[in-house]
Amino acid sequence: MNPLELTLGIMTAVGGFVDISELVFAAKAGSKFGYALIWVFALSTIGIIVFSEMCGRVAATAKQPVFSLMRHRLGLKLGLATLAASFVANLITCAAELGGVALVINYLTGAPYMLMAVVLTLLIVLSIWVLPFQWIERTYGLLGLFMITFAAALVAIHPPWGHIAGGFVPQVPHGLSKKELLTFGYFVVAIVSAVMFPYEVYFYSSGGIEEGWGPKDVLTNRLTALIGMGLGSTLAISILANSAQMFEPANVDPAIPGSAALQAAIPFGKWGLILALMGMFFAVAGAAVETCLANAYSIAQFFGWVWGRHKKPWEAPRFTITWIAIFAIALAIVLTGIDVMTLVEFAILFSILVLPLTYLPLLLLANDRKYMREYVNGALAKALGWFYFAVITLAALAALPLYLLTSGGNG
Amino acid sequence: MLRRSPLILLLLAGCSKGPEADLQYIGQARSLGAEWALVNEQANKGQLTATYVHSMRQWLRDGLTTTASSLTQPDSRYGAEICTLLAEPDDAAPDELRVHVGRLKQIEDSLESA
Amino acid sequence: MRPDSPIKLVSELLDLPLLDVEGDYCGVVDDVEFKGGPGKELELKALLVGPGAYRTRLPRWGMWFVTKLAGDRVARVPIDKVRSVSSAVHLECAARDLGLHKSEAAAAKWLPRWGAL
Numbered sequence: 001m002n003p004l005e006l007t008l009g010i011m012t013a014v015g016g017f018v019d020i021s022e023l024v025f026a027a028k029a030g031s032k033f034g035y036a037l038i039w040v041f042a043l044s045t046i047g048i049i050v051f052s053e054m055c056g057r058v059a060a061t062a063k064q065p066v067f068s069l070m071r072h073r074l075g076l077k078l079g080l081a082t083l084a085a086s087f088v089a090n091l092i093t094c095a096a097e098l099g100g101v102a103l104v105i106n107y108l109t110g111a112p113y114m115l116m117a118v119v120l121t122l123l124i125v126l127s128i129w130v131l132p133f134q135w136i137e138r139t140y141g142l143l144g145l146f147m148i149t150f151a152a153a154l155v156a157i158h159p160p161w162g163h164i165a166g167g168f169v170p171q172v173p174h175g176l177s178k179k180e181l182l183t184f185g186y187f188v189v190a191i192v193s194a195v196m197f198p199y200e201v202y203f204y205s206s207g208g209i210e211e212g213w214g215p216k217d218v219l220t221n222r223l224t225a226l227i228g229m230g231l232g233s234t235l236a237i238s239i240l241a242n243s244a245q246m247f248e249p250a251n252v253d254p255a256i257p258g259s260a261a262l263q264a265a266i267p268f269g270k271w272g273l274i275l276a277l278m279g280m281f282f283a284v285a286g287a288a289v290e291t292c293l294a295n296a297y298s299i300a301q302f303f304g305w306v307w308g309r310h311k312k313p314w315e316a317p318r319f320t321i322t323w324i325a326i327f328a329i330a331l332a333i334v335l336t337g338i339d340v341m342t343l344v345e346f347a348i349l350f351s352i353l354v355l356p357l358t359y360l361p362l363l364l365l366a367n368d369r370k371y372m373r374e375y376v377n378g379a380l381a382k383a384l385g386w387f388y389f390a391v392i393t394l395a396a397l398a399a400l401p402l403y404l405l406t407s408g409g410n411g
Numbered sequence: 412m413l414r415r416s417p418l419i420l421l422l423l424a425g426c427s428k429g430p431e432a433d434l435q436y437i438g439q440a441r442s443l444g445a446e447w448a449l450v451n452e453q454a455n456k457g458q459l460t461a462t463y464v465h466s467m468r469q470w471l472r473d474g475l476t477t478t479a480s481s482l483t484q485p486d487s488r489y490g491a492e493i494c495t496l497l498a499e500p501d502d503a504a505p506d507e508l509r510v511h512v513g514r515l516k517q518i519e520d521s522l523e524s525a
Numbered sequence: 526m527r528p529d530s531p532i533k534l535v536s537e538l539l540d541l542p543l544l545d546v547e548g549d550y551c552g553v554v555d556d557v558e559f560k561g562g563p564g565k566e567l568e569l570k571a572l573l574v575g576p577g578a579y580r581t582r583l584p585r586w587g588m589w590f591v592t593k594l595a596g597d598r599v600a601r602v603p604i605d606k607v608r609s610v611s612s613a614v615h616l617e618c619a620a621r622d623l624g625l626h627k628s629e630a631a632a633a634k635w636l637p638r639w640g641a642l
Contacts, residue, residue, distance in 0.1 A: 062612045064542065069612065071553065072540040076582050079540070080591070110462040132642055177523065250449055251512055253442035256470050261463070262449060269458045277463075303576065303595050304542055304553035306629055312641045317632035371612055410435040 006220055012137055013228020015144025018235050019287035020100035020257060021093070021194040021344045023280065026236045027254040027263075028409070029187050030243025038167030038237055040188050044195035045233035047388040049225050051196070051359055052204050054366045054381060056221035059208035062371040066205040067301040069371070070361040082357045083302050089350035090199045090295045091326065095333035096343035097288035098124075100257060103340055104281045107258045108274070114335060121331045124288060125324060133210045133309040140286030146279030149264045149272060151238040156267035159245050167241075179406070186402040186409045189395045193352035195233070196392065199294035201358060206297040210310045218375060239263065257340060292330065296323035345408045352399045355392045363389055430522050432483050437522070440478045440493045441515040447471045448508035455505070468501045489518045542613045543574060543602070543625070551620035552600070555579055572607070572614065574625060575599040600624050 018026075029037040055066050062069060071079035101124075102117035128136055176184060213221065242263035247254060254260060257280070264276035293309070300307035300319040307319040314320070333343070363385045369376045377385060403409075447468065454464045479485065479493045496511040535557055543552045555578035558571040576591050577599035583591065591597075600623060608617045620626045 064612045068542045068553075075536075076540060076555075076579065077587070080583070080587060084590075107463050107466045108460075110466055130640055130642055135642070179523070247449075251441060251445040251516055252449055253438065253445075255439055255442050255446065255474055256467070258463070258467050258470065259446050259449075262453060265453055265458045270460055273459055273463060299594075301542070302553070304550055304574070306550045312638075314633055314636045314638045314641075317629055317636055320636060321632055407435050410439065 006223060008138060008142075009220065009224040010228040010231070011145060012141030013224055014141075014232045014235070015147065015283065016137075016141040016286045016290070017229060017232025018144070018147055018239075018283045019093075019194075019197070020096050020284045020340070021197070021348055022191075022236050023100075023239060023260055023284070024254070024257055024341065024344050025187070025190050025194050025348075026239040027243045027247070027260045029191065030240040030245075031247035031253050033173060033184060033187065034244045034248060035163050035167030035241065036171055036173045036184075037187055037191060038164065038240060039170045040191045041195065041233055041237050041240065042168055043170070043391075044192045045229055046384075047192070047391065048196045048200060049229050050381065050384045050388055051201055051362060052229065053222050053225040054377070054385065055201050055205040055362050056208050056213070056225060057218055057375055058362065058365050058372065059205045060213040060217050060221060061215055061373060061375040062365070063209070063214070065202075065209050065297065065301055066362050066365070067202060067298045069365050071302055073361045073364055079302065082354075082361075083298055085350075085354045086198050086202070086298060086358060087295055089347065089354045090202075090291045090298075091330060092333070092343060092350055093197060093199060093347040094288055094291035094295070094326065094330040096340060096347045097284050097291060098327075098330050099334045099338075099340035099343055100284040101281060101288060102334065103257055104277055104284065107261065108277050108281070114337075117331060117334045120285070121327055124285060125327055128289060128293070128309065128323065129313055129320075133207070136289060136309065137207065140282055140289060143282035144279060144286055146275050147235045147283050149268070149275040149279055150242060150260075151235055153264045153267050153272060153276075154238045154242050154245075157242070157245055159241055164237075164241050182402060183406045183409055185398065186406045189352060189399050189402055190348045190409065192392065192395045193348045193355065193399070195236075196355060197291075197347075197351050198354050198358040199291045201362065202294040202297055203290045206294070206301070206308070210308050212310075215375065255341065288330075292323050292326045295326050345403075349399060349403055352392070352396050356389065356396050359389055359392060429484055430487065430489075433487070433489065434519065434522050436478045436481050437489050437493075437515055437519045440475060440489075440496065441512055441519055443471050443474045443478065444496050444508055444512040444515065447503075448505040448512060451502060451508065452505040454502075472497070472501070489515060492518070538572070538610065538614070541610065543572070543616060544613045545616045545620040545625070546608075546618055547620075549620060551616070551623075551625040554614055555599075556581065558601070569604050571604055572602040573599055574602055596628060598628060600627075 058069070059065055070082065074082060098117060098121055101120050102113050105111055105116045105120060106113045131139065172184060208221065239260060243254065246263060246266055252259065261273050261276040261280065264272035296319055297307060299322050305318040306316040308316055365371060366377045366385065367382060450459065450464060450467045453459050475493065475497050479497060482490050484490060492511060492514050499508060538557060539554055541554050542550060543554065545551050552574035554572050555575060556573040557569060558573055559567045560570040561567045575598040576595040577597040579591055580588060602616065602623055606617050606623065608615045
């Protein structure tokens with residue numbers, strides 16, 4: 001195991017953890033419910049670590065990415081249904097990320113939102129065309145480390161650490177009205193969805209193949225998932241805690257993504273603001289890349305096309321055309337003028353509905369000794385895998401009713 | 412530029428009209444006003460860049476305008492309060508804005524406990 | 526698994542990705558072709574690759590969607606070209622020998638061949 005590789009892998013995971021949906025929901029969660037939702041972030045992070053480690057292990061041992069094997073396990077009809085559903089969910093998420101990136105540039109430079117959406121999409125497309133896979137991942141991931149500004153802001157405002165620690169204990173706040181209780185339930189579901197977005201699994205598993213992982217990388221994979229995502233979640237939790245400290249007393253329920261940057265401006269001034277916005281830019285741009293490529297991976301792998309950015313773009317032509325087309329469609333959605341917050345809400349909703357379909361084949365594959373040989377799920381991985389599958393299934397069932405009853409968490 | 416999705420509006424059209432249905436918009440307006448006040452407060456302290464302040468004020472005002480136009484009862488007390496809030500200049504004093512926020516919060520709380 | 530060993534169920538073979546001798550993806554096993562018929566012994570003759578092979582496996586509206594996205598070509602891979610089967614079907618020859626490269630080559634015409642590191 002190469003320590004430099006491992007460090008870079010971990011740092012990339014940290015910088016790339018937060019996307020626009022987590023940013024928005026972490027800020028709202030803190031302002032609405034104080035520290036009471038921290039445990040949901042922690043719980044969901046363990047879930048994504050479990051599944052990421054599993055799908056990295058599947059990629060390294062079976063040498064096939066999850067979606068290729070998914071079609072084999074689910075069959076054509078169910079595989080196609082999963083493809084269609086996850087495509088829609090990832091596409092909406094991609095559009096939300098593109099909109100988010102354009103917004104951040106607007107906050108930083110004042111440049112017009114729609115124009116920036118077009119320009120930034122072109123730049124992102126160019127970056128994927130020009131850079132090899134590892135550089136793409138590393139660039140966005142490492143530059144996303146500017147998000148540490150939010151963690152630094154939390155330390156700087158001397159929050160009640162005891163209360164924050166208390167937030168890690170699973171709880172439902174006392175004295176909530178029926179409507180507030182439903183809203184709390186919606187936030188639980190939304191956070192589970194945002195942290196465990198389906199695109200992460202597809203991207204991570206295909207990324208493993210792109211990087212040529214083999215059985216020798218199983219430990220690297222485990223450590224990257226555990227430490228990288230674990231530390232990454234502290235950034236999301238910092239945003240939540242900052243919100244609880246700074247926004248809740250001010251009656252702010254952040255309705256626009258830009259308000260999150262105030263968390264760094266209040267303790268640090270202009271430089272804090274700029275660093276926070278830069279962190280948001282790279283983290284969200286990275287997420288746009290991942291959601292788009294995840295979709296392109298799924299489609300190419302489903303139909304058996306040559307795929308991967310470890311090849312030159314013209315060596316995997318249908319794959320290349322697919323990811324460019326997906327960016328074009330996502331951009332078109334942004335250019336309809338639809339509110340980024342609305343896109344985030346829909347991304348969350350569609351993703352949680354797709355999540356059980358996404359994770360079930362992965363779980364079945366990782367439990368299958370025929371593919372996994374000695375790397376098959378042990379007792380712990382099996383138990384955790386099924387536990388989290390139950391969690392996401394419950395969340396998926398509750399999502400639509402809660403969304404409607406709480407007007408998307410705004411009620 | 413900001414537009415609420417038609418789907419959300421359709422879903423909400425199923426709900427009854429009046430203060431109950433407007434509760435979420437009152438909450439949104441309250442929050443947008445509070446964010447505006449926070450931005451102005453921090454801007455006055457020199458904690459923010461000029462471009463950020465300008466952009467945020469534009470987006471917040473857009474949001475308030477959309478919220479105001481979504482009300483089922485725009486001629487109500489809260490409708491008038493939101494209009495007064497919108498009439499404030501971009502660089503209004505934070506305390507002035509918070510007066511409106513406070514009133515909206517009161518209306519919000521009284522409707523929620525009803 | 527070797528192509529001449531008994532395959533208990535066709536489901537072990539269906540929907541596996543195909544890798545040619547150079548290790549490149551060249552499709553998925555979309556359907557299989559048998560020799561023989563009712564009352565006679567069934568022998569696996571060929572693998573069918575391409576979305577056109579879905580016709581027997583999907584309802585009509587599903588087929589319409591797939592055709593729009595991926596076309597409806599079918600290529601035939603005789604069973605003697607299969608070297609081994611594990612988590613993928615490994616072929617003995619290159620993709621272009623079996624005509625499995627056509628769609629990819631057609632798509633490549635749309636893309637410039639420069640600029641990538």
